[in-house]
Amino acid sequence: MKADSIFSQARIFNPFLKIWETADIAVLNGRILYVGDAEHAGISSKIFIDCRNTIVMPGMIDIHLHIESSLCTPIEFAKAVLNRGVTTVVAEPHEIANVFGVSGISAMVEASKDAPIDIFYGIPSSVPSTNSSLETTGGKIGPKELKTLIADYPDMICLGEVMNYRHLITHFDALAKGESSDRTIELIRHMKKQHPLAAIEGHCPSVRDLDLAELLYFGIDSDHCLQDTEGMRQRFERGMFVEIQEKSVTESVIHFLESHDVDGLYSFVTDDVPPDILTTQGHLDHVVRKALSQGLSLEKAITASTRSPAERIGFRDRGVIAPGKTADFIMLSGDGSDFTIKQVFRRGIPAEESIHASKSYSFPESFAKSVTIDASFSLEQSFDIPCSAPNYAVCRVMKKNRENTYTAEAHRKLPVRDGRICWEEEEDLNLVLVVSRYGKETHAAHGFISGDILHDGAMCSTYAHDHHNILIVGSSKEDMTTAYNRILSLQGGICTVSAGSISAELPLSVGGILSEEPMDKLSSQVVCLQKSLRDLGIEHANPIMTMCTLTLPVSPELKITDRGLISTKTAERVDLILEHV
């Protein structure tokens, strides 16, 4: 029998018998035909890849990430992560779904077809993240959209992270008894009934005890949020799969995993990796490397990045080195302990060749014209915040910090003159404007930030979680206007303005959230933009992220959308002005 290639005498960890073995791997048509002594089995090949003394492991599988976080297209993303040993991902495209709905997801799936890795998708379950009275989006995903997507694409492999966990817990009784309806519960019920083999992915930050049981009760049985040992133990104990991202790789978590027989109950994931981090530190390989450095055994690390994620999703054709599985391999240097990747193969072919053979994809032309502002909208007029108070207005302010992307609600007395709030001269305050951009009626809302803010200049972005309307921040009307106009003319992106002119910019031509540039170029642009935001005063480690999540109405505690200030505790709109003084 003839194989296409034989990877001879590879060192392989056999996850079934839990032993290391030395074996030949024969590959035919991109799948593994045989593992063992190829000559003895009568298998020949023209191509022999000598793997003596080399650890060969399956390509890694990342089952929770958002390609949009890398700001690039699926193809460029794939090229970058393949070299990091990632050969399969399950991406959750809720960002592009907020911009374009089903057609955005369809375009992502189409854009992934000729990528040099396998890109599967989770169907976003939280688009919009709240509802249309709290944020304007370009698309929404309900049961009808879900059915369309599943019917069209077998690659829509699971229900993506259910984000409104707090709502489900708070209203558990009514929802469980069917006395109250909820879009997410409808989606889950449909999936459980019609697609019982598909995973329902969760998002359960710090949830414990009965609250955790309630999410499991609905069928939500994974969590990729920050873990500690007790929360993780509770998840394992009741059958919730844990997806460990870089921030969860702590000494105590790794010690728990190393000292308990819980293989198969967890995997490594990346969630969000921006282009500059991807280029410098890596992707899933970086998470694995960190886990190894903190004491996890190589066997467990391999299992948690290959077989366990495959089994979680239900992939039957990958994640192990065995006959019938995809011939996606990573060769490691030395004893593998520092997880240095020597070479990556996809479908039995060197990564370089796979990358070379991948075809680029053109997004629909309309995706490059996604910023539409109603003619009746005037930015100039928006700078005026009318107020009938005699002297002062007590206003709600989003207080930012340097540590995370949460804000606190603060109150601040601002002077009122000529029937408008005078915010321009205030110390430690930026105006925030959010303007809807989906060509329907244009909404705009005002807010203020304090704390970790711009001390100078302005920024504008269409990348503004999750609705991706236009976010404008600053203290200078002129700079804010310059930034806004630049983003309009770019039809999407992020820019900063300093002393009247553009200081850095990141054009995001695809729907205002993705760039079509290669990862390296994109990474340089991001580095410049981050530096520019830092120069303007932002102290958070990830300035872009801290600004672009000001608009996320499910993240504590006071955020802003095009429909107004949102108290995320109550999931309600609240007034900017609390009191006239």
Place this chain on the structure above:
Amino acid sequence: MKADSIFSQARIFNPFLKIWETADIAVLNGRILYVGDAEHAGISSKIFIDCRNTIVMPGMIDIHLHIESSLCTPIEFAKAVLNRGVTTVVAEPHEIANVFGVSGISAMVEASKDAPIDIFYGIPSSVPSTNSSLETTGGKIGPKELKTLIADYPDMICLGEVMNYRHLITHFDALAKGESSDRTIELIRHMKKQHPLAAIEGHCPSVRDLDLAELLYFGIDSDHCLQDTEGMRQRFERGMFVEIQEKSVTESVIHFLESHDVDGLYSFVTDDVPPDILTTQGHLDHVVRKALSQGLSLEKAITASTRSPAERIGFRDRGVIAPGKTADFIMLSGDGSDFTIKQVFRRGIPAEESIHASKSYSFPESFAKSVTIDASFSLEQSFDIPCSAPNYAVCRVMKKNRENTYTAEAHRKLPVRDGRICWEEEEDLNLVLVVSRYGKETHAAHGFISGDILHDGAMCSTYAHDHHNILIVGSSKEDMTTAYNRILSLQGGICTVSAGSISAELPLSVGGILSEEPMDKLSSQVVCLQKSLRDLGIEHANPIMTMCTLTLPVSPELKITDRGLISTKTAERVDLILEHV
């Protein structure tokens, strides 16, 4: 919070942490809400089931069986096995598919909807078992039928056992390279592409080494055939899931399972359990009991009958006692070591109540009129086997044995008189007639059996694997005619005739293969029929089975269908008469 019921202080094996724990199980709407200290969690209930000192395990899941082997309808089958602790099955309906095609499978699914257990189905991949030139069937399942079934029924959960393993191995090169086409490979390819989460179930008797790898290569990665330790070890080593039926429960197999860390790689199944065995010995409980008696630990036995089969198929809502899972429980007596079932609960409700609440189903009227013989067919004339030999004809004979259902090909010189073979007076010989009954052109074929045969009387059956045409066996034309006429007037079933009159009969009114009687009554009928066949001379332990598989053209070595004698080695028709003498 209010639950519907609380199973308090149950002894539970936690398969995630691999520990025994004592916990309350709170149930809401038939699903588990909470496992732990219910009072501490603030959960109350009007119904408390005291489980102190009682082992509570999940309902068992049998992922490979044929309901038709029990000869009864899904509802009656379900009632019988629920009391044995089986709460979920994956049935493979290739018998009814041979009779009615898609409409037969649809009826089985419909007939299962109100059953007191959950009945899922595998899509039969081998209907007919060969092709229409070798056997006439009432239905066939190809890619078109598969698509219809999956679109209509989310309960069609996997691709059922791929039976033509020998063909796939023999023609591996051409099939793998796409140079040759095959219906089964087409079905597999469709499933892998369109339904990648669905299992592809295998049938790999005694297959080893490269042959085994070739089946895995196509995606066939389970086997429920007879196991020995070396074959099983090879399957585990390369990721093939092993389904252990009663005949595979041997001391050496159990010793292997007990002494290796291979939990999750195997489950227990029943495959075929006839009604008399089900009633007297049991079902999956019997297999588990046998495994325990041979030294398997209770923990491993529970895992192999609950969690492992659930994970194999990809069920996400059952197989463990954890929040969100179906509240299907078995209470065991004592320490569980003899696997005596104290009580079974389905969806938190006692089995008796579930059985009481189940609604009966009426099969379509046409299913009771499934035996149609062309008016041109004459049984009387069929007894004459024309032959132009001067004195003798050397004929092929199916030599039966008492041990299994295989036959050997023997050759026998039979006298020829008046242009016909004189078989009536031969010692150790029965005539076998197979007559097609699907209302198309009627085909009939002659054969002979020797060895373990009827010494007197005759038998007739429409239950004749897998095509279920009419099988008539005997040495007396009169008795054979009586049997045949009785089966025609019953419109299906099995009967024996002795000394001119019906001696035992088993009416099978649904398509000639299923009875609508309750299991107890059916079991009595089967016992009578088995006794009658024994009285007529059959020595095999299961006389019905040994007769009704004479017609199975994929079982070694010489079998008979309505299209003629089939050499199952070459999968070709062969002549009855070898030589004129």
